[in-house]
Amino acid sequence: MYGNxxxxxxxxxxxxxxxxxxxxxxxISDSDTPVTVEVIAVxxxxxxxxxxxxxxxxTPFISSxxxxxxxxxxxxxxxxxxxxxxxxRSNLGPTDSTAIIRYPDDKHDRIWxxxxxxxxWVGFTTTKKVQNIHDDKFEAPSAVMQTAVMPISPTGPIExxxxxxxxxxxxxPGYICVLHISELQxxxxxxxxxxxxxxxxxxxxxxxxxxxxxxxxNALFNANANAYYGxxxxxxxxxxxxxxxxxxxxxxxxxxxxxxxxxxxxxxxDVSAIMTIRGKYxxxxxxxxxxxxxxxxxWNGLSCSYAGTTSPVITxxxxxxxxxxxxxxxxxxxxxxxxxxxxxxxxxxxxxxxTLSQLSLLAxxxxxxxxxxxxxxxxxxxxxxxxxxxxxxGNNPDLCxxxxxxxxxxxxxxxxxxxxxxxSIAAVSVIVLLLVLLICMLRRKxxxxxxxxxxxQNESGIRHSxxxxxxxxxxxxxxxxxxxxxxxMTDGFRQVIxxxxxxxxxxxxxxxxxxxxxxxxxxxxxxxVHEFLAEAQTLAKIHHKNLVxxxxxxxxMEYMALVYEYxxxxxxxxxxxxxxxxxxxxTWRQRLRIALESAQGLEYLHKGCNPPLIHRDVKTxxxxxxxxxxxxxxxxGLLKAFNSSGDTHVSTARVVGTRGYLAPEYIVTFQLxxxxxxxxxxxxxxxxxxxxxxxxxxxxxMSIIQWVQQRLxxxxxxxxVDTCMRGDYDVNGVWKAADIALKCTAQTPEQRPTMADVxxxxxxxxxxxxxxxxxxxxxxxxxxxxxxxxxxGYGTDVSTDMSQSTTAFEMEHLGRALTMSxxxxxx
Ligand SMILES: *[C@@H]1O[C@H](CO)[C@@H](O)[C@H](O)[C@H]1NC(C)=O
Ligand SMILES: *[C@@H]1O[C@H](CO)[C@@H](O)[C@H](O)[C@H]1NC(C)=O
Ligand SMILES: *[C@@H]1O[C@H](CO)[C@@H](O)[C@H](O)[C@H]1NC(C)=O
Ligand SMILES: *[C@@H]1O[C@H](CO)[C@@H](O)[C@H](O)[C@H]1NC(C)=O
Numbered sequence: 001m002y003g004n005x006x007x008x009x010x011x012x013x014x015x016x017x018x019x020x021x022x023x024x025x026x027x028i029s030d031s032d033t034p035v036t037v038e039v040i041a042v043x044x045x046x047x048x049x050x051x052x053x054x055x056x057x058x059t060p061f062i063s064s065x066x067x068x069x070x071x072x073x074x075x076x077x078x079x080x081x082x083x084x085x086x087x088x089r090s091n092l093g094p095t096d097s098t099a100i101i102r103y104p105d106d107k108h109d110r111i112w113x114x115x116x117x118x119x120x121w122v123g124f125t126t127t128k129k130v131q132n133i134h135d136d137k138f139e140a141p142s143a144v145m146q147t148a149v150m151p152i153s154p155t156g157p158i159e160x161x162x163x164x165x166x167x168x169x170x171x172x173p174g175y176i177c178v179l180h181i182s183e184l185q186x187x188x189x190x191x192x193x194x195x196x197x198x199x200x201x202x203x204x205x206x207x208x209x210x211x212x213x214x215x216x217x218n219a220l221f222n223a224n225a226n227a228y229y230g231x232x233x234x235x236x237x238x239x240x241x242x243x244x245x246x247x248x249x250x251x252x253x254x255x256x257x258x259x260x261x262x263x264x265x266x267x268x269x270d271v272s273a274i275m276t277i278r279g280k281y282x283x284x285x286x287x288x289x290x291x292x293x294x295x296x297x298x299w300n301g302l303s304c305s306y307a308g309t310t311s312p313v314i315t316x317x318x319x320x321x322x323x324x325x326x327x328x329x330x331x332x333x334x335x336x337x338x339x340x341x342x343x344x345x346x347x348x349x350x351x352x353x354x355t356l357s358q359l360s361l362l363a364x365x366x367x368x369x370x371x372x373x374x375x376x377x378x379x380x381x382x383x384x385x386x387x388x389x390x391x392x393x394g395n396n397p398d399l400c401x402x403x404x405x406x407x408x409x410x411x412x413x414x415x416x417x418x419x420x421x422x423x424s425i426a427a428v429s430v431i432v433l434l435l436v437l438l439i440c441m442l443r444r445k446x447x448x449x450x451x452x453x454x455x456x457q458n459e460s461g462i463r464h465s466x467x468x469x470x471x472x473x474x475x476x477x478x479x480x481x482x483x484x485x486x487x488x489m490t491d492g493f494r495q496v497i498x499x500x501x502x503x504x505x506x507x508x509x510x511x512x513x514x515x516x517x518x519x520x521x522x523x524x525x526x527x528x529v530h531e532f533l534a535e536a537q538t539l540a541k542i543h544h545k546n547l548v549x550x551x552x553x554x555x556x557m558e559y560m561a562l563v564y565e566y567x568x569x570x571x572x573x574x575x576x577x578x579x580x581x582x583x584x585x586x587t588w589r590q591r592l593r594i595a596l597e598s599a600q601g602l603e604y605l606h607k608g609c610n611p612p613l614i615h616r617d618v619k620t621x622x623x624x625x626x627x628x629x630x631x632x633x634x635x636x637g638l639l640k641a642f643n644s645s646g647d648t649h650v651s652t653a654r655v656v657g658t659r660g661y662l663a664p665e666y667i668v669t670f671q672l673x674x675x676x677x678x679x680x681x682x683x684x685x686x687x688x689x690x691x692x693x694x695x696x697x698x699x700x701x702m703s704i705i706q707w708v709q710q711r712l713x714x715x716x717x718x719x720x721v722d723t724c725m726r727g728d729y730d731v732n733g734v735w736k737a738a739d740i741a742l743k744c745t746a747q748t749p750e751q752r753p754t755m756a757d758v759x760x761x762x763x764x765x766x767x768x769x770x771x772x773x774x775x776x777x778x779x780x781x782x783x784x785x786x787x788x789x790x791x792x793g794y795g796t797d798v799s800t801d802m803s804q805s806t807t808a809f810e811m812e813h814l815g816r817a818l819t820m821s822x823x824x825x826x827x
Contacts, residue, residue, distance in 0.1 A: 001031070001032065001033065001035070001063060002028045002031040002061070003031055003032065004031045005061070006059070007585070008058075009031070010058055011029060011030070011031050011058070012028055012060065012061070013025060013027040013028065013057040013058060014026055014053060014054060014055055014057065014058065014059075014060035015052075015053040015055050015169070016050065016051070016052060016053070017050070017051040017053060017289070017294065017297075018039055018041055018048065018049075018050060018051075018261070019043070019048055019049055019261075019265060019289075019290065020263040020264070020265050020290045020293035020294055021083070021259065021260065021262075021263045021294075022169050022170075022259065022294070023039050023083070023085065023259060024037055024039070024085050024259070025055075025168075025169060026060075034063070036111075039083050039085050039086070039259070040070065040078045040083060040084040040086070040256070041078055041083030041084070041261055042078055042079055042083070042261070044080065044265075045265075045268075049288070049289045049290065050065060051288065051289045051297070053297065066109075068108055068109050070108060073135070073137065074108075074137060074138065074139060075137065075138070076137055076223070077176050077221070077223055077224065077225075077258070081260060081261060081262045082225075082259065082260055082261055082262075083258070083259050083261045084176060084256035084257075084258060084259075085257050085258070086254070086255075087162065087165070087175070087255040087256060087257055088113070088162070088253070088254070088255050089110060089111065089112055089113060089252075089254045089255075090112070090113055090114075090115035090253050090254075091112040091113065091114050091115060091147065091251075092115050092117075092121075092123075092147065092148060092149045092251060092252055092253065093115075093117060093121070093123035093124060093125065093147040093148050093149040093251075094115070094123075094147050095125055095147060096114065097114050097116055098114065099114060100112060100113055100114065101114075101141065101143050101144055105142075105143040105144070106140075106141040106143075106144070107139070107141070112144050112252065117149060119152070120151055120152055120153070120159075121149040121150065121151060121152065121158070122149065122151070122152050123147065123148070124147070124184055124185070124249070125146060125147050125148075125184070126146050126184040126215075127146070128215055129146075129215070130142045130146055130182050130184075130215050130217050131215060131216055132217050133216045133217060133218055136219075137219065138180065138219050138254075140180045140217050140219070140251075140252055142217075144180070144251065144252045145180060145182045145251045145252065146184070147251065148182070148184055148250060148251040149249070150247045150248065150249050150250075151247050151248065154247060155240070156247070157237045157238055157239045157240075157248065158237070158238040158248050159235055159236065159237050160235065160236045161233060161234060161235035162175075162233075162234055163232065163233055164230075164231055164232050165257070170257070170259065172229050172230040173257040173258070174225030174226065174229040174258045175225055175255060175256065175258070176221065176222055176224075176225050176256045176257075176258060177199060177205075177221060177222060177234075177236055177253065177255050177256075178219055178220075178221040178253065178254040179197060179219060179220045179221065179236070179252075179253055180217060180218075180219050180252035180253070180254075181210075181212045181217075181218055181219065181220065181249060181250060181251055182212055182213070182214075182215060182216055182217045182218065182249075182251055183211075183212040183213055183214040183215065183216075184214075184215070184249065184251075185214075185246075186214060187214070187246065191245040191246065192211060192243060192244055193211060193212065193240075193244055193245070193246035193247070193248070193249065194209045194211045194240065194243055194244040195210060195238050195240045195241060195244060195248035196208060196209065196210070196238070196239050196241060197210065197220050197236065197237070198236070198237050198239075199222065199234060199235070199236050199237075200231060200234055201237070205220040205221065205222060206220040208241075209243070212249060217251070225257075225258045236253075238250060263293055264293070264309065264311045264312070265290045265292075265293055265312075266290050266291045266292040266293060266311060266312050266313070267313050268311075269334060270291065270313055270334070270335055270337075271290070271291060272334070273314075273331045273332070273334030273335050274291050274299075274314060274317075274331075276329065276331040276334075277331050277332065280329050280331070281319070281322070281324040281325075281326065281329075281513075282513055283319070283322060283324070284322065284513070285299065285301060285322070286300060287299045287300070291304070291314060292304035292306070292312035292313075293312060301317065301318040301319055301322075302314055302316065302317060302318075303315050303316030303317075303318075303339075303340075305337065313337040314335050314337065314338065315337050315339045315361075316338065316339055316340045316341075317332070317335065317338060317342070318340070318342040319342065319343055319346065320342045320344045320345055320366070321344070321491050321494075323346065323509035323513045323515075324343070324348060324513070325346065325347040325348065325349065325511040325512050325513060326349065326350075327348065327349055327350030327351070327353075328343065328348055328350065328352055328353055328356075328372070329353075330355050332353075332356060332359075333353065333355035333356055333358055333359060336361075338362055339361050339362060339364070340362070340363060340364035340365075341362065341364070341365050341366070342364070343366065343367055343370065344367065344369050344370070345368065345369040345370075345491050346370055347370065347371060347509075347510075347511035347512075348367070348371065348372055349370070349372065349373065349511075350372065350373065350374070351374030351375070352367065352372060352376060352377055353377070354377040356379075356380060357377050357378075357379025357380045357382075357383065362383075362389060363388070363389060363390065364389070364390045364392075365380065365389060365390070365391050365392070366392040367391075367393045367396065368393065368394045368395050368396075369394070369395040369396070369488070369491075370395075370396050371396065371397070371398060372393070372396045372398065372399045373396075373399060373400075374399070374400065375400040376391070376393065376399070376400070376401065479551070479552040480552060480553060480554065480555070481553070481554040481556075481561070481563060482556050483554060483556040483557070483559045486518055486520070486554055486559075486561055486563075489508035489516065489518060489563070490506040490507065490508040490518050491508075493506050493518075493520070494506070494507075497517060498517070502519065502521050502522070503519070503520050503521045503522030504519075504522065505517050505518065505519045505520075506518045506520065507566075510551070514551075514566075515566040515568075516564060516565065517563070517564045517565070517566050517567065518561055518564075519562045519563075520561040521559075521560040521561065532560050533555070533560075535636045536553040536555075536562055538636055540553075542604075542605075542609055542613075544600075544601055544604040544608065545597075545600075545630075545632075546597045546598065546604065546631060546632050547601045547604065547632055547633050547634075547636075548564050548565060548567060548624055548632045548633065548634040550562060550563070550564060551563045551564060551565060564634070565626075566626075567624035567625060567632065567634070568625075568626060568627045569625035569626060569627060569629060570625065571620065571621045571622070571624055571625075572594060572598075572620045572621070572623040572624070572625060572631065572684075572688075573619075573620035573621045575625065576620060576687055576691050576722075577693060585724045586724070586725075587725065587728065588725050588728065588730070588733070588769060589766070589769045590629060591688045591689070591725075592733070592737065592765050593630075593766065594623070594625070594688065595684075595685055595688050595762050596759065596762040596763060597630060597631040597632070598631045598633055598681070598684065599681065599755055599758045599762055600759055601631075601632060601633040602615060602618065602633065602677055602678075602681060602755045603754075603755035603756055603759050605633075605674075605677075606674040606677065606754070606755050607755070607756060612674060613640065614672055614674050614676060614677055615633065615636065615677050615680075616640055616656060616657050616672070616676065616677070617635060617657050617658060617661075617680075618661065618677050618680035618681050618684060619658050619661050619680065619683070619684065619694070620684055620688075620694075622634050622635045623684065640672060657680070660683065660694040660695045660703060660704075661680040661683050661684075661694060662676070662679070662680070663675065663678075663679035663680070663749065664679075664747060665748070665749055673749055674754075674755070675750075675752045675754075676749070677755070678744050678749075678752045678754065678755060678758070679744060679745055679752060681755070682705075682740075682741045682742070682743070682744025682745035682752070683703075683704060683705065683741075683745060685737060685740060685741035686704045686705065686708055686738070686741045686742075686745070687704060688737075689708075689720065689721060689722065689734060689737050689738050689741065690704065690707075690708065690721065690722055691722030691723070691724055692704055692707065692722075705742070705745045707720075708720050708738065708741075708742065712738065712742075717731060717734055717735055717738065720738065721734055729769070730768050730769050730771075730772045732768060733765045733768040733769050733772075736761065736764065736765050736768070737762070737765050740753070740761045740762065740765075744758065
């Protein structure tokens with residue numbers, strides 16, 4: 001059920017695929033009506049994928065997915081080449097016209113919908129159990145079979161009809177109809193009930209003259225849909241034969257359209273190799289469903305060859321600049337038909353596996369820009385020399401590229417053999433050989449470190465949580481990077497994600513795939529060397545979940561850079577007024593959470609640090625949001641410490657910070673206290689409530705504080721609240737938040753609350769909002785397909801990876817999952 005969950009009021013339409021085959025198009029017409037689609041299909045292999053495909057008519061969504069196992073003998077029309085898509089499943093003549101029948105009455109948990117009785121029909125019911133016949137192909141439940149309909153007129157037929165539902169993908173669908181029939185009356189020996197069943201007057205189901213058995217469920221159905229393609233309208237008619245003393249009877253009906261399921265998935269060997277690769281490198285691309293199929297949804301960076309009816313095979317793989325680390329997996333050699341393999345610009349280490357030379361069709365192998373070591377396998381070298389393979393391996397500082405310098409490696413190998421042999425002969429020679437070995441190793445070590453290798457100078461333990469989408473809460477020890485490291489990390493400073501007075505911020509990846517933001521100081525920076533280093537040194541010491549963490553820094557000759565955790569949603573002001581605010585609207589609850597979290601970050605600086613710290617540049621562009629919309633304070637370049645604990649303020653030589661956010665006493669007296677941050681935070685909070693900039697042109701420049709005060713003087717909160725929230729907030733909570741903000745922006749520092757007070761008050765606002773129990777409150781509304789965007793904080797649209805917009809639900813090892821389930825769930 002769509003339920004307008006995204007607030008866009010635009011019910012989407014999208015396609016469903018089962019594995020590689022088109023299943024159906026879901027077209028939601030009414031936001032309050034649940035839509036259920038069902039397919040009966042044979043799954044080859046031990047896993048299945050259900051893909052929701054964005055076809056440009058809105059973002060696909062799913063509320064629940066149920067999987068039910070069926071015996072092979074059931075629904076024999078569903079086979080390797082066709083599946084059955086349910087159109088309707090009706091229980092006729094129900095005793096309760098509102099009750100659906102499903103599990104536990106139906107052990108297969110089919111949903112039998114009560115069919116309201118047209119005037120021409122009369123219902124008939126028995127309380128006796130209806131048995132399944134031997135070799136029953138449908139196993140209709142007794143509860144469904146115990147009720148039936150007959151025509152009112154003693155000579156009339158039972159007629160059912162449906163309209164064909166052609167779609168762009170399936171312009172002439174074929175249909176299969178299953179009539180479930182059981183005799184419910186104990187007829188005397190001399191009387192018979194006999195009737196013919198025809199569809200569109202053409203074909204009779206079950207031959208001439210069908211007589212149902214007493215209390216035995218039987219079914220009449222067309223085994224294939226061939227005769228029923230291309231009609232606009234179908235009608236099924238049950239007519240009593242001339243020999244019959246009784247009217248026809250019908251207990252239940254199912255109608256299916258058929259879909260071809262003959263699409264062949266990618267060759268299994270290729271699938272298992274690429275799945276291993278995907279798992280090993282945690283590839284951050286939209287790699288879901290089958291790798292090559294359907295054709296227009298082949299995975300990013302993959303080329304496939306499709307030859308007739310045979311399984312597609314992977315012929316090319318481009319994983320250039322994909323943030324991969326670790327060694328080169330031998331699974332690449334499992335892609336036997338590979339013609340090109342591009343692994344350039346990653347952080348791959350270790351040696352090049354010999355097995356790659358077994359790829360006989362490989363014409364291009366690009367390993368440029370990694371940290372590979374060892375020598376190039378002779379098989380590859382040979383093929384490169386005879387011209388059958390283009391081999392690129394530049395910019396791998398540790399790779400032995402010419403035969404002679406690889407000598408030590410070969411010697412080492414033979415030394416090991418020698419040691420092994422010698423051990424049994426004489427201990428003395430072992431020691432000598434070991435020494436030789438050690439010296440060899442030391443030589444090698446020296447050799448590598450003097451080269452310009454991409455390796456942190458301080459290898460101190462990096463810990464990070466797995467799955468690094470950049471929003472996992474990272475706790476890292478700071479490390480020092482060289483300029484070359486930064487180059488590798490950012491792929492040569494390719495993507496700028498933000499700009500500031502200090503220089504540019506670039507998108508980057510650590511060798512473990514963690515996404516980072518690299519802030520490189522430019523020569524013309526406003527931020528002095530001193531401030532830059534101050535930020536690095538302070539940040540190295542402080543850790544709080546609401547402060548952007550520093551992962552490392554670089555001071556390499558004239559180059560200076562800070563490496564931060566990646567905040568994918570960019571700066572708060574973009575969400576209030578910028579590009580983001582047009583497509584995504586922050587709810588009141590989200591705003592309160594952001595305010596509370598920022599306040600907690602500041603409270604930590606003021607209270608949790610020794611000496612206490614003053615941020616000095618609190619503003620909406622310095623509050624960044626991660627993928628979970630958690631707020632963190634950024635930009636500590638102006639951070640100032642109280643040097644001695646007795647001081648009530650620090651005096652600064654000049655006023656720094658941003659106009660409109662500066663506390664009045666600071667501008668006038670140059671005296672700085674933590675209440676200056678409180679003032680700036682008050683301005684931020686006003687922006688959060690109103691969605692207005694900190695300085696309005698209304699028409700003359702006016703501070704947001706004045707603007708709000710003037711309007712609230714008339715007692716009208718609605719006139720200041722951001723209209724983007726469309727009145728969806730608790731009025732008391734908004735009043736309270738505005739009140740906190742105005743107290744924070746009081747003229748004298750003494751009148752302002754502390755950040756600890758602010759945190760407590762905002763928590764109360766959030767509780768008020770939570771108590772309101774708004775079901776939509778927690779949603780962040782988003783429109784699909786946003787362009788990659790740039791923020792003046794930093795950040796980039798997370799959806800860039802998701803260019804194919806396919807959502808896949810994979811049920812690996814279907815068999816096991818099913819035996820684990822305890823039975824159908826109730827709705
Ligand atoms: C969904 O249904 C509406 C109304 O029936 C129709 O206008 C629209 O084209 C359909 N969309 C798709 C993708 O089939
Ligand atoms: C059903 O189809 C037959 C044959 O096409 C036709 O004679 C009959 O009138 C149809 N009945 C209805 C209700 O459409
Ligand atoms: C792989 O992709 C990168 C960038 O997307 C491109 O520059 C490169 O040429 C591609 N490699 C091959 C072998 O197509
Ligand atoms: C890569 O590393 C794994 C685990 O460290 C190891 O099992 C595998 O043999 C290595 N593969 C190659 C080709 O070096």
